[in-house]
Amino acid sequence: MDLGEERRPAPNLAARLEQLERRVQELEDERAIYELMASYGPAVDSDSRAEAAQLWVSDGVYDVDVGEWRGQAEIAAMLGGDYHQSSLAAGCSHQVSVSKLTVDGDTAVATGYMQLIVCSGETFELRRQTVQRWELVRTAAGWRIAHRTGRLIDGGPAARRLLARALDA
Amino acid sequence: MDLGEERRPAPNLAARLEQLERRVQELEDERAIYELMASYGPAVDSDSRAEAAQLWVSDGVYDVDVGEWRGQAEIAAMLGGDYHQSSLAAGCSHQVSVSKLTVDGDTAVATGYMQLIVCSGETFELRRQTVQRWELVRTAAGWRIAHRTGRLIDGGPAARRLLARALDA
Amino acid sequence: MDLGEERRPAPNLAARLEQLERRVQELEDERAIYELMASYGPAVDSDSRAEAAQLWVSDGVYDVDVGEWRGQAEIAAMLGGDYHQSSLAAGCSHQVSVSKLTVDGDTAVATGYMQLIVCSGETFELRRQTVQRWELVRTAAGWRIAHRTGRLIDGGPAARRLLARALDA
Numbered sequence: 001m002d003l004g005e006e007r008r009p010a011p012n013l014a015a016r017l018e019q020l021e022r023r024v025q026e027l028e029d030e031r032a033i034y035e036l037m038a039s040y041g042p043a044v045d046s047d048s049r050a051e052a053a054q055l056w057v058s059d060g061v062y063d064v065d066v067g068e069w070r071g072q073a074e075i076a077a078m079l080g081g082d083y084h085q086s087s088l089a090a091g092c093s094h095q096v097s098v099s100k101l102t103v104d105g106d107t108a109v110a111t112g113y114m115q116l117i118v119c120s121g122e123t124f125e126l127r128r129q130t131v132q133r134w135e136l137v138r139t140a141a142g143w144r145i146a147h148r149t150g151r152l153i154d155g156g157p158a159a160r161r162l163l164a165r166a167l168d169a
Numbered sequence: 170m171d172l173g174e175e176r177r178p179a180p181n182l183a184a185r186l187e188q189l190e191r192r193v194q195e196l197e198d199e200r201a202i203y204e205l206m207a208s209y210g211p212a213v214d215s216d217s218r219a220e221a222a223q224l225w226v227s228d229g230v231y232d233v234d235v236g237e238w239r240g241q242a243e244i245a246a247m248l249g250g251d252y253h254q255s256s257l258a259a260g261c262s263h264q265v266s267v268s269k270l271t272v273d274g275d276t277a278v279a280t281g282y283m284q285l286i287v288c289s290g291e292t293f294e295l296r297r298q299t300v301q302r303w304e305l306v307r308t309a310a311g312w313r314i315a316h317r318t319g320r321l322i323d324g325g326p327a328a329r330r331l332l333a334r335a336l337d338a
Numbered sequence: 339m340d341l342g343e344e345r346r347p348a349p350n351l352a353a354r355l356e357q358l359e360r361r362v363q364e365l366e367d368e369r370a371i372y373e374l375m376a377s378y379g380p381a382v383d384s385d386s387r388a389e390a391a392q393l394w395v396s397d398g399v400y401d402v403d404v405g406e407w408r409g410q411a412e413i414a415a416m417l418g419g420d421y422h423q424s425s426l427a428a429g430c431s432h433q434v435s436v437s438k439l440t441v442d443g444d445t446a447v448a449t450g451y452m453q454l455i456v457c458s459g460e461t462f463e464l465r466r467q468t469v470q471r472w473e474l475v476r477t478a479a480g481w482r483i484a485h486r487t488g489r490l491i492d493g494g495p496a497a498r499r500l501l502a503r504a505l506d507a
Contacts (some may be wrong), residue, residue, distance in 0.1 A: 023362050024192050031199060038269040038337070043281055045300075045322070046332035064470055066198055091324035093282050093298050095266045097433050100376040111380055112348070113431050115455075117284075117298050118325045124295040126462040129431050129455050131383075146448060153430035154457045163384035167377070171444035186354055200368060207438040208505070211449055214469075214491070250398075260493035262451050262467050264435050267456050286467050288492045293464040 014136060029103045032143050033136055041094040044084065048077040055139060058105040064130075064150040065158065087127075090123040091119030096132065100166045106138040109144075110164030114150065129153045198272045201272075201312050202279060202305055210263040213253065218245040233299075233319040234327065256296075260288030265301065265329060269335045275307040281336030283319065291315040298322045302332040356433040367441045370481050371448060371474055379432040382422065387414040394483040395475060402488040403496065404470075425465075429457030434470065438504045445484075449504030452488065467491045469500040 010085040037053060043052035053072035056062065062069045063150075069075045078084065099112025135147040151158040199259065205224060210222035222241035225231065231238045231247075236246045267279025286299040304316040321328040358436045375395060375455045380389035391410035394400065400416075416422065437450025454466040473485040489496040 001180045013182055013351055014296065016359070017182060017189070020297075020355070020362060021185070021189060021291060023366065024196070027196055027362070027365055028192065032332075034267065034383065035269060038281065041266075042269055042332040042335045046329045046336070050332055051336050085223055087425060088329075089324055091322045091328070093322050094298075095282050095284075097379075098267060098372065098376045098436060100373060100380055103375055112376065113379065113433050114496075115433075117295065117322075119298070119480075124298050126295060126464060128453065129457070129462050152273065152457075153431050153455075153462075155431045159429070160384045163380040164386055166380045166502060167384070167386055167389050182351055184357070190358060192353070193358060193365070196365055197361065200365065203436065204438060206344075207436045209449065210435075210451065211501040211504045213440055215498045216486050217505055223358060257498075258493055260491045262491050262495070264451050264453075264468075267436060286464065288467070288490075293467050293491075295464060317449070328492055 026103055028136070029108070029143070030101055033101060033103070033134075034099075035109060036136070036143050036145070037096050037099065037112075037134065040096060044079055045086075045088070045093050047079075047088055049079040051075070054144075057139060057146070060145050062145075062150075063145045063147065065152045086106055087116070087118050092115055093117045099132070099134070108136040108138075108143070110132075110134040110136065111163065111167075113153075131159045133162050133165065170332045171289075194292045197272055197278065198307070198312070199318050202270060202272070202277055202303075203268075205305070205314070206268065206279060206281075206303065209265060213248055214257070214262050214306055216248075216254075216257055218248040223313075225307060225317070229314050230316045231319075232316065243296055256285070256287050261296075262286045268301070268303070276311070277305040277307075278301075278335075279303040279305065280332065282322075289308070302330045302331050302334065340424060345504070364441055367446065367476070368439055371441070371472075372437075374452075374474070374481050374483070375434045375437065375448060375470055375472065378434060382417055383426070383431050385417070385423075385426055387417040390417055395477060399485045400483075400488075401485065403490045425454070425456050427487070431455045437470070437472070443474070446472075446474040446476075446481070447504075448472040448474065449501065451491075457476050468498045471500050471503070 038061045039055060052074040056072055059071050062075050066161050095115045097113040099110040101110040109164050113127060113130045114130050118125050118127045130150040130152055133149040134145055136143050137146045153159045179207040184251040202298045225241055228240050230243050264284045266282040268279040280302050283299050284295060286293050287296045299319040299321055302318040303314055305312050306315045311336060320325045320331050321329045354405045377393060392413040394410055397409050400413050433452040433453045437448040439448040449471050452468050452470045453464060455462050456465045468488040468490055471487040472483055473479050475484045489500050492495045
């Protein structure tokens with residue numbers, strides 16, 4: 001042991017600084033992913049189909065109990081379709097919940113819920129509640145969705161299985 | 170290039186530390202703003218009118234589809250009015266969603282949703298769903314609301330426009 | 339004042355680094371607590387009783403308006419009971435809201451809302467809305483719930499009191 005080394009703070013400081021930079025990077029990644037998830041509702045509920053589709057990577061997948069859309073063009077087309085357009089005409093929100101989130105380098109998985117609420121005259125109807133599993137990747141333009149799975153919470157096993165997978169991570 | 174410079178870690182470390190301090194400050198700002206948004210429900214749903222009004226700056230504005238209140242006194246008075254007091258008597262919650270949030274120095278904008286849920290005997294009624302745009306400012310006492318806009322999601326253009334603005338930021 | 343001191347960055351850098359480490363630690367604590375709260379729904383809604391119970395410390399308490407359960411075994415047993423199992427069979431979600439959160443060293447308090455939504459055929463019913471107060475402790479295995487209180491928002495004073503307590507912190 002070189003006691004002289006001990007008196008030089010630089011190497012120690014440099015190592016601590018590097019560690020702290022990694023910790024801050026992870027906090028920033030988590031924030032960026034939350035920001036991505038918080039962008040989905042504003043995009044689809046303002047009928048901003050291109051912006052919504054661009055939350056995915058170009059060949060990203062949106063796999064829902066009612067259908068599967070592969071790539072940004074299919075996702076945008078689905079948002080232009082009857083189901084979503086009639087929800088929009090009535091007045092709808094897609095509200096993503098606080099989610100369990102694990103970042104692992106350049107990929108991440110988040111699991112939570114989404115409510116689809118549709119205006120029905122004097123009151124508002126909770127039309128769908130789903131489990132959402134977001135599989136994310138870091139790209140040059142920031143975090144994007146690679147594969148997102150949504151399953152209706154209707155007592156069947158699909159939603160439960162998605163939730164249980166979140167506990168393993 | 171001065172190789173000697175390279176061996177002196179201080180300038181480099183100092184610059185990295187300064188950069189990291191700015192990044193941590195931004196994460197803390199975002200957390201503080203989330204905390205502010207998470208305080209609105211507990212304040213109004215416990216009938217803590219002064220605490221609720223103080224989430225705004227003294228001349229802050231709360232602009233909702235059903236009315237506009239300017240300054241803390243008007244906001245507190247609105248919370249003492251019939252509409253909110255009858256919701257409170259029945260049992261209500263104002264639940265702010267995960268929101269899209271951009272901090273820019275001493276100002277910030279957050280956009281998300283709010284649900285107003287009111288107890289109606291055996292079940293609970295989703296009485297209002299709104300888009301919420303929070304325009305925030307840093308004050309000596311922390312982040313406060315300068316201007317907040319709420320629009321009912323009823324199929325009309327007002328809510329959609331607020332949501333679309335969040336995608337530009 | 340020793341001008342020579344001024345030129346030596348190390349002590350200054352070391353102090354700033356230490357301060358920054360404490361700030362990052364607090365941000366990480368807040369993230370970890372959000373992660374814990376975001377785990378409750380996925381655990382109980384996938385019928386993962388042991389995982390759900392382990393969100394509490396071994397002698398942790400879950401004190402709800404409809405009953406009180408002390409320790410992980412009682413909490414797990416409650417989740418195996420008729421009320422929760424019939425919600426699960428129908429299809430349910432327990433959605434924890436954005437919450438007000440204060441960390442103080444090795445303890446923390448979070449206050450927010452929870453919705454219990456149950457599938458009822460074609461639509462979904464908001465069966466319960468509660469205030470949730472989470473009293474948390476740092477353990478060797480991470481943050482855990484020491485005492486959690488849930489009160490139905492039905493116009494009575496219990497829920498309001500829990501919310502008001504969150505404003506003091």
